[in-house]
Amino acid sequence: MRYGMAVDTLKCVGCSDCVVACQTENDVPIGYCRDWIVEKTFGSYPELQLEIRSERCNHCANAPCVRTCPTEASHYGPGGVVLVEENECIGCKACITSCPYDARFVHPEGYVDKCTFCIHRVEKGQNPACVSVCPTHAMIFGDMDDPNSELSKAMATRKWKALIPEAGTDPKVFYLL
Amino acid sequence: MSHTMNRREFIKIAGVGASSLAFATPLFDFSKGEVLAPDTHPGMYSKRTPTYCEICFWKCAGWVHTNEAGNIWKITGHEDDPHSNGRLCPRGTGGVGMYNDEDRLKTPLIRTGKRGSQTFREASWDEAFEYIADGLKKIAEEHGPECVALFTHGSGGTYFGDMLKAYGSNNIAAPSYAQCRGPREVGFISTYGEGVQSPERVDIRDTRCLVLIGSHFGENMHNGPVQEISQATGKGASIITVDPRFSTVASKSKFWLPIKPATDLALLLAWMHVIIYEGLYDKEYVEKYTYGFEDLKAHVAGMTPEWAYGITTIKPEQIRATAREMANASPRVIIHPGRHVTWYGDDTQRLRAVAILNAILGSWGRRGGYYYPEKVSFKSYPHPPFPKPKRTWKDAYPGQYKLAGLALASGICDATVPTTERDCSFKGWIVNGTNLIHTLPNQENTLKAIDALDLMVVIDTMPMEITGYADVILPECTYLERYDSIRVSPHREPTIALRMPAAEPKYNTKPAWWMAKGIAEKLGLGHYLPWKNIEEKLDWELKQVGTSLQEMKRIGVKKFEREYDDLYPMEDLADFEFNTNTGKIELYSTAMEDEGYDPLPKYTHHEEPPYGYYRLNYGRAPMHTFSRTANNPNLTDLMDENSVWVNPKVAKGWDLKNDQYVWLENQDGVITKTPIKVRVTERIRFDSVFVVHGFGHTNRHLSRANGRGASDADLITRVHTDPVMGGTGMRGNFVTFRFEAGEEVSS
Numbered sequence: 001m002r003y004g005m006a007v008d009t010l011k012c013v014g015c016s017d018c019v020v021a022c023q024t025e026n027d028v029p030i031g032y033c034r035d036w037i038v039e040k041t042f043g044s045y046p047e048l049q050l051e052i053r054s055e056r057c058n059h060c061a062n063a064p065c066v067r068t069c070p071t072e073a074s075h076y077g078p079g080g081v082v083l084v085e086e087n088e089c090i091g092c093k094a095c096i097t098s099c100p101y102d103a104r105f106v107h108p109e110g111y112v113d114k115c116t117f118c119i120h121r122v123e124k125g126q127n128p129a130c131v132s133v134c135p136t137h138a139m140i141f142g143d144m145d146d147p148n149s150e151l152s153k154a155m156a157t158r159k160w161k162a163l164i165p166e167a168g169t170d171p172k173v174f175y176l177l
Numbered sequence: 178m179s180h181t182m183n184r185r186e187f188i189k190i191a192g193v194g195a196s197s198l199a200f201a202t203p204l205f206d207f208s209k210g211e212v213l214a215p216d217t218h219p220g221m222y223s224k225r226t227p228t229y230c231e232i233c234f235w236k237c238a239g240w241v242h243t244n245e246a247g248n249i250w251k252i253t254g255h256e257d258d259p260h261s262n263g264r265l266c267p268r269g270t271g272g273v274g275m276y277n278d279e280d281r282l283k284t285p286l287i288r289t290g291k292r293g294s295q296t297f298r299e300a301s302w303d304e305a306f307e308y309i310a311d312g313l314k315k316i317a318e319e320h321g322p323e324c325v326a327l328f329t330h331g332s333g334g335t336y337f338g339d340m341l342k343a344y345g346s347n348n349i350a351a352p353s354y355a356q357c358r359g360p361r362e363v364g365f366i367s368t369y370g371e372g373v374q375s376p377e378r379v380d381i382r383d384t385r386c387l388v389l390i391g392s393h394f395g396e397n398m399h400n401g402p403v404q405e406i407s408q409a410t411g412k413g414a415s416i417i418t419v420d421p422r423f424s425t426v427a428s429k430s431k432f433w434l435p436i437k438p439a440t441d442l443a444l445l446l447a448w449m450h451v452i453i454y455e456g457l458y459d460k461e462y463v464e465k466y467t468y469g470f471e472d473l474k475a476h477v478a479g480m481t482p483e484w485a486y487g488i489t490t491i492k493p494e495q496i497r498a499t500a501r502e503m504a505n506a507s508p509r510v511i512i513h514p515g516r517h518v519t520w521y522g523d524d525t526q527r528l529r530a531v532a533i534l535n536a537i538l539g540s541w542g543r544r545g546g547y548y549y550p551e552k553v554s555f556k557s558y559p560h561p562p563f564p565k566p567k568r569t570w571k572d573a574y575p576g577q578y579k580l581a582g583l584a585l586a587s588g589i590c591d592a593t594v595p596t597t598e599r600d601c602s603f604k605g606w607i608v609n610g611t612n613l614i615h616t617l618p619n620q621e622n623t624l625k626a627i628d629a630l631d632l633m634v635v636i637d638t639m640p641m642e643i644t645g646y647a648d649v650i651l652p653e654c655t656y657l658e659r660y661d662s663i664r665v666s667p668h669r670e671p672t673i674a675l676r677m678p679a680a681e682p683k684y685n686t687k688p689a690w691w692m693a694k695g696i697a698e699k700l701g702l703g704h705y706l707p708w709k710n711i712e713e714k715l716d717w718e719l720k721q722v723g724t725s726l727q728e729m730k731r732i733g734v735k736k737f738e739r740e741y742d743d744l745y746p747m748e749d750l751a752d753f754e755f756n757t758n759t760g761k762i763e764l765y766s767t768a769m770e771d772e773g774y775d776p777l778p779k780y781t782h783h784e785e786p787p788y789g790y791y792r793l794n795y796g797r798a799p800m801h802t803f804s805r806t807a808n809n810p811n812l813t814d815l816m817d818e819n820s821v822w823v824n825p826k827v828a829k830g831w832d833l834k835n836d837q838y839v840w841l842e843n844q845d846g847v848i849t850k851t852p853i854k855v856r857v858t859e860r861i862r863f864d865s866v867f868v869v870h871g872f873g874h875t876n877r878h879l880s881r882a883n884g885r886g887a888s889d890a891d892l893i894t895r896v897h898t899d900p901v902m903g904g905t906g907m908r909g910n911f912v913t914f915r916f917e918a919g920e921e922v923s924s
Contacts, residue, residue, distance in 0.1 A: 010410070011407045011410075013264060013394075013395030013396075013403065013425050013426070013429075013799065014395070014425060014799070015267050015398055015403075015799035015800065016267045016799060016800050016815045016816075017264075017265070017266055017267040017270055019361065019815060020267045020268070020270040020271040020800075020811055020812070020815065021251075021270050023253070023811060024250065024251035024270060024271075024273055024811070024813075026226070026253055027250075030810050030814050031814060033814075041423075041858065041859060042861060043859065044825075044859045045423075045435070045824065045825075045859045045860070045861075045862070045863075046423075046433070046435045048423045048428070048433075048859055048860060049428065050423065050425070050428035050860075052425070052428075056362065078658075113280070132253075132263075132264070133253070133265065133270055134264065134397070134409035135264050135265075135266055135400055135403050135404050135407075136395075136403060136404065136406075137407060137408075138402075138407070145813055163499065
């Protein structure tokens with residue numbers, strides 16, 4: 001089982017609902033976020049294109065944060081989800097430096113925090129909070145090893161990209177184009 | 178111009194602790210919310226209670242989840258609710274910030290010293306009610322109760338409205354009419370005999386082509402349409418967006434028409450021309466249901482795409498291509514009526530054009546076009562008949578705004594400024610949940626009106642600019658801490674939704690029903706609000722439709738069967754009589770003609786920005802609702818100031834850089850009170866600028882919002898009033914850039 005996520009850039013309107021839903025679901029303190037919105041404009045008036053992405057930890061299969069963590073606080077959890085064991089984190093920030101996606105931050109309580117794919121929800125058969133709240137149904141979460149999952153089907157039929165593939169981290173968040 | 182808004186006097190609004198709670202026992206019984214165990218939060222058990230959202234007026238139903246300590250944890254959408262389909266928008270999800278906001282109004286406040294000195298003292302509820310009742314009695318004796326008006330933009334308006342009607346006035350105005358969707362309702366009523374209503378009766382879900390004129394869904398997060406647009410485009414529907422700005426939805430559109438602002442009516446007429454003269458209209462539908470087609474045909478004969486090109490800057494081939502795109506999708510096509518449509522003063526006529534275009538494409542009453550909504554017929558708790566007022570606001574405007582269907586907030590404001598021509602100007606305002614300083618155009622006029630009042634009561638959850646002008650401030654608890662009326666809204670299938678408190682009111686705040694009843698009792702009018710408490714009232718009302726408060730507390734939303742099987746009554750060209758003079762869809766409006774207005778919409782040229790000035794366009798951001806959310810900790814975390822969008826060519830001419838702060842100055846020399854960040858972007862035309870509405874607060878008690886961004890409302894000093902229904906056209910203002918603040922003039 002390998003958990004992954006696809007964000008449909010044709011549907012995403014960049015409303016940030018995913019950001020607030022994550023914040024309330026996971027008690028992320030105000031001023032911090034585990035997911036965020038990126039908007040890129042291409043072209044010049046009036047020939048324009050806009051790409052909007054909801055971004056987060058890519059839950060890489062070859063995660064530099066896990067490799068660099070001196071205490072093994074950063075580790076692979078169920079389905080390959082990259083997690084931080086807060087009690088084992090010493091706040092050294094090696095993982096923050098090594099992450100090509102800038103997905104981690106130091107929680108005010110001293111440990112490093114990031115997206116968990118809402119594994120506490122996933123284990124109960126629910127979608128991550130961001131996926132379940134998205135008004136345009138722009139996000140798909142699922143098992144990449146299951147060819148019948150909605151995620152696998154979307155990736156088989158749609159054009160997609162991953163971010164910074166040249167970093168070689170084998171990311172698990174994809175953007176449908 | 179009066180600069181009273183620039184005053185910096187200390188306003189004692191915030192900073193009152195919870196110690197002043199007036200009641201020892203809780204107002205509500207919290208034991209009855211449904212307990213779900215375990216919920217999804219790690220290691221946590223939680224309770225969920227039903228609500229419907231108050232952050233905007235889509236009123237999505239949802240669940241409020243509270244943790245073991247009784248604190249509100251999160252809010253999620255209600256699966257059975259057709260407004261939200263289980264998914265709230267960012268504002269609804271972030272509604273918890275409204276509850277947690279430490280800057281909330283905390284206890285009743287009464288102005289001290291001379292009126293207008295803007296200093297307050299804390300008061301008990303009883304004292305505040307006494308003060309209000311005395312003021313109301315005095316106005317009734319000296320001027321008549323009709324000289325008191327209620328401005329409301331919130332659920333509590335029902336209760337203050339009933340209190341006001343019992344007192345003898347029915348001057349109840351919502352800025353959502355004359356400052357927002359009024360022209361749309363009048364335009365559609367005069368065409369189809371009924372309006373668009375809210376939620377809009379547009380069948381986006383099943384449409385094949387959606388045309389948006391200035392509507393920026395995705396930035397405007399009205400939940401239903403945003404969800405349905407995604408659904409429809411997923412099924413292959415095309416979008417045509419007409420907007421001087423490359424909005425989010427423009428980026429999802431097959432066609433983006435970057436129209437020259439203020440020329441939309443010419444485009445609409447040219448589209449009609451192409452559709453009629455290329456024979457693309459729905460001939461059977463037009464034949465069967467409409468009145469005045471030949472008049473319309475003759476009217477648009479000369480309005481070719483070439484004619485419109487010169488006005489709109491949209492190329493003729495683009496006008497033809499988009500007209501054909503609509504016709505190909507017909508009847509599953511929606512030319513969307515929009516919502517905030519008070520732009521240029523001929524807005525009812527523009528919305529008439531929208532209504533007509535839909536009619537000739539046969540989309541009204543058809544799947545994928547406009548459906549016939551239904552709502553539960555809901556009986557209110559019985560009360561004695563209200564006294565009949567001797568005068569209404571309309572008496573101040575003899576022969577004007579004849580098709581205005583609801584009271585005009587701006588009309589009441591104007592009629593408050595004393596003149597020798599009226600025997601009574603308004604003497605008392607009750608303002609519930611609307612920050613009139615930012616809502617009404619022409620602030621100078623609003624302040625003049627406020628100056629003339631004998632009594633102003635403001636009910637709000639937050640200190641706003643308007644609260645600074647109140648004689649009495651009543652702090653309302655948030656929607657998460659109170660009951661309100663049952664939400665009974667029209668939709669494809671009728672539903673009702675319950676809002677109940679998920680937590681005890683913080684501080685010394687109270688729900689609107691409790692305040693209205695308390696004031697009515699002080700006035701000796703308690704028998705008009707005869708229920709003991711709101712639970713009794715709601716339970717009685719719910720039992721009339723076959724449910725109960727107990728059941729609704731458990732299920733939150735209840736769906737009902739439609740009474741009539743007429744969701745799309747014109748689908749198969751069945752006979753239908755419209756509620757118009759001719760019984761037909763009036764392409765040629767006899768009602769407009771009877772009242773002396775143009776029976777067919779005409780393009781009128783609007784003034785253009787002078788050299789060095791740019792038209793001020795304003796709109797929404799997905800995480801904010803007007804100024805209401807500007808201090809919400811969760812939502813300001815996402816966006817804490819607005820920016821002014823400027824085309825790179827304009828930026829080059831003014832040497833403007835991204836993130837630089839400037840002041841905007843309008844054609845009348847009015848300068849924003851606060852500076853605003855520049856956003857240089859290709860996504861806007863060179864003849865207009867864009868700002869998100871709701872920022873630029875000057876109330877220092879808004880710790881996150883004060884001084885952040887600038888207010889477009891400051892700059893809307895020129896109003897083009899719609900002669901048909903009194904809508905206040907607000908997009909005829911032009912701005913230029915200033916690199917230093919305006920002079921601060923104290924009054």
